[in-house]
Amino acid sequence: MTQELNEIPWSEPLLPPDIDPAWEAELKRRGGNGSEVDRRIAPSPWLREACLGINTGQASEIPAHLFNVAALVTSQENACRYCYGANRAYLKMLGYSEAYIRRIETEAHLAELNDKERALIAFCRNLARSRPRPARAELEGLVRLGYTLAAAHELALWIALGCFYNRVTILLAVPPEQGFEQWVLAKRFRLMLMGPVMRLLAERRRRGKRDPQATAETLGAGDYGTVLRPLAGLPGARVMKGALDGAFASPVLSRAVKALMFAIVARSLDCRPSEAEARRLLAAEGYSEAEVDKALSTLQSPKLSQSEARLLPWVRDTVHIQTAQAQSRTRELAAAIGGPAALEAIGVAALANATVRLAMLLE
Amino acid sequence: MSAEAAAWLLAAVALAAGALAWSSARRARLFERLHAETKLRLEQLQREFERFAPPDLVERLTEGRGDVAPQRRQVTMLFADLQGFTSLCDRLDPALTVTLLNDYFRHMSEAIQRHHGHITELVGDGLLALFGAPETNPWQCRDAVLAALDMRAALAAYNAKLRVQALPELRFGVGIHTGEVIVGVMGAGELNKFTVTGDPINVASRVEGLTREHGVDLLITGDVRAELDERFRLREMPPVNVKGKPEPIRTYHVESIAT
Numbered sequence: 001m002t003q004e005l006n007e008i009p010w011s012e013p014l015l016p017p018d019i020d021p022a023w024e025a026e027l028k029r030r031g032g033n034g035s036e037v038d039r040r041i042a043p044s045p046w047l048r049e050a051c052l053g054i055n056t057g058q059a060s061e062i063p064a065h066l067f068n069v070a071a072l073v074t075s076q077e078n079a080c081r082y083c084y085g086a087n088r089a090y091l092k093m094l095g096y097s098e099a100y101i102r103r104i105e106t107e108a109h110l111a112e113l114n115d116k117e118r119a120l121i122a123f124c125r126n127l128a129r130s131r132p133r134p135a136r137a138e139l140e141g142l143v144r145l146g147y148t149l150a151a152a153h154e155l156a157l158w159i160a161l162g163c164f165y166n167r168v169t170i171l172l173a174v175p176p177e178q179g180f181e182q183w184v185l186a187k188r189f190r191l192m193l194m195g196p197v198m199r200l201l202a203e204r205r206r207r208g209k210r211d212p213q214a215t216a217e218t219l220g221a222g223d224y225g226t227v228l229r230p231l232a233g234l235p236g237a238r239v240m241k242g243a244l245d246g247a248f249a250s251p252v253l254s255r256a257v258k259a260l261m262f263a264i265v266a267r268s269l270d271c272r273p274s275e276a277e278a279r280r281l282l283a284a285e286g287y288s289e290a291e292v293d294k295a296l297s298t299l300q301s302p303k304l305s306q307s308e309a310r311l312l313p314w315v316r317d318t319v320h321i322q323t324a325q326a327q328s329r330t331r332e333l334a335a336a337i338g339g340p341a342a343l344e345a346i347g348v349a350a351l352a353n354a355t356v357r358l359a360m361l362l363e
Numbered sequence: 364m365s366a367e368a369a370a371w372l373l374a375a376v377a378l379a380a381g382a383l384a385w386s387s388a389r390r391a392r393l394f395e396r397l398h399a400e401t402k403l404r405l406e407q408l409q410r411e412f413e414r415f416a417p418p419d420l421v422e423r424l425t426e427g428r429g430d431v432a433p434q435r436r437q438v439t440m441l442f443a444d445l446q447g448f449t450s451l452c453d454r455l456d457p458a459l460t461v462t463l464l465n466d467y468f469r470h471m472s473e474a475i476q477r478h479h480g481h482i483t484e485l486v487g488d489g490l491l492a493l494f495g496a497p498e499t500n501p502w503q504c505r506d507a508v509l510a511a512l513d514m515r516a517a518l519a520a521y522n523a524k525l526r527v528q529a530l531p532e533l534r535f536g537v538g539i540h541t542g543e544v545i546v547g548v549m550g551a552g553e554l555n556k557f558t559v560t561g562d563p564i565n566v567a568s569r570v571e572g573l574t575r576e577h578g579v580d581l582l583i584t585g586d587v588r589a590e591l592d593e594r595f596r597l598r599e600m601p602p603v604n605v606k607g608k609p610e611p612i613r614t615y616h617v618e619s620i621a622t
Contacts, residue, residue: 294592297501298592300592300594325477
């Protein structure tokens with residue numbers, strides 16, 4: 001059962017804002033908005049890049065309208081107060097009426113949609129929820145309804161990236177953008193008049209061309225390359241690639257714990273290819289098959305430091321995320337391992353969830 | 364047609380179109396209100412229903428997904444029973460008895476839910492919780508034992524409150540076993556429920572019964588023990604013959620977990 005915006009429990013922020021003037025200037029230059037999220041993830045270079053990539057991301061295969069609807073539905077399904085509120089306000093800024101947004105939220109709209117649009121919304125909900133776990137057949141279902149394979153892949157990519165962003169903001173308990181939400185509310189009549197123009201501008205901003213640099217070879221090289229390879233040419237693919245490369249190269253947490261976190265998310269969602277890839281990474285870190293088996297069945301590994309060992313039982317609660325419980329457990333984790341490590345862990349957990357969700361569809 | 368007649372005709376058409384648009388908009392508003400009310404009622408019903416069945420199951424049923432049919436799967440079962448509560452009932456005021464029992468169930472339920480379990484049966488002062496159903500759970504044995512340890516801590520905290528109020532303290536026995544069972548919605552006619560059936564459920568119940576015999580509060584079987592890591596401090600109990608089992612059952616008392 002999805003929750004209404006005002007029903008979503010939300011705690012105090014996990015971390016204080018970290019103002020980095022150089023990064024804020026860079027953000028503005030590259031079209032970012034210097035949000036509450038940006039200020040809290042600034043200390044993690046790969047995480048802030050990934051979030052900026054998502055905020056300024058473009059789609060070449062799906063229309064901007066569906067892109068926006070998918071973002072709203074995904075954040076609602078993940079019960080992310082921050083993203084859900086921001087997506088709602090953004091749609092209103094583009095001139096969508098409250099009644100229209102309500103219809104999407106309450107699914108009354110479904111009756112007025114054609115099969116293709118209805119399938120798209122159902123796909124968003126199913127992939128975000130992943131209970132029961134979706135599979136390749138759902139992606140193929142979209143193709144049967146008339147979407148191109150590239151469009152279906154792009155949609156899956158942006159839902160996965162939405163799940164990533166939602167988890168970052170939920171686990172950090174980023175304070176909602178109430179200033180923006182209230183501004184939109186106050187200017188609603190003016191925005192309804194200006195909506196078509198705003199929508200045109202926003203659509204132009206979101207409309208991207210196929211990315212010639214995102215080749216199958218480029219995407220396929222590196223950790224979890226098999227998941228990225230089918231996304232060749234999509235403008236959002238390099239956001240995901242950058243996040244994976246950055247996360248695994250980051251020195252804040254060991255590669256072993258990151259691979260174990262991916263493996264635990266994969267096992268939670270019963271995604272064997274993702275678990276196999278994590279096992280390959282763990283073998284490179286000196287883990288035997290028996291040690292991986294033991295770590296995955298007990299959520300413990302004697303090879304990890306005491307603080308990193310805490311991440312294994314914690315990460316499983318990020319899969320089928322329950323907002324209040326996840327925020328409370330993340331607070332306990334941050335108290336034990338410190339802010340910088342917690343921020344990194346949140347990024348890795350969010351990325352593991354996004355990657356495994358994509359991988360499930362390609363199995 | 365004269366210009367005047369044409370103007371009248373145009374006005375009449377415009378009026379009719381306006382009336383039609385107004386009527387359609389009114390109907391659409393009515394439909395939306397009706398839909399919103401129905402949705403609200405469904406959500407209220409769903410919330411109420413979640414008090415009787417696991418939320419996941421309720422969602423599957425309300426969404427009309429046909430995946431609630433019985434299936435065979437690995438599930439870990441936790442039986443908990445209050446010891447000596449029946450005789451306590453005879454001595455206490457009925458309202459107080461119910462308050463005690465409700466508070467006890469609330470504390471136990473919170474501990475079970477914290478570790479991904481669902482209470483599926485409440486019978487008298489006993490409860491049955493499932494780990495690994497309705498949704499699969501690769502860490503079900505670990506979760507069940509951690510839940511039982513949390514239940515022990517919650518009961519101790521509750522007993523401290525009862526002591527202050529000069530009320531009798533509660534004691535429980537918990538038995539945990541894991542195995543392949545049939546799980547799903549079962550029943551006939553108007554009474555259906557989500558439950559499990561199979562030999563492992565009988566074993567779990569017998570193990571709970573053994574807590575009295577061994578004088579301990581928390582017992583697990585060898586199958587559960589095999590899934591735990593060395594942080595769990597266990598003490599092996601002497602094997603005991605139980606009804607319906609040709610071989611004696613070997614159980615382990617869970618003493619604590621290293622932090």
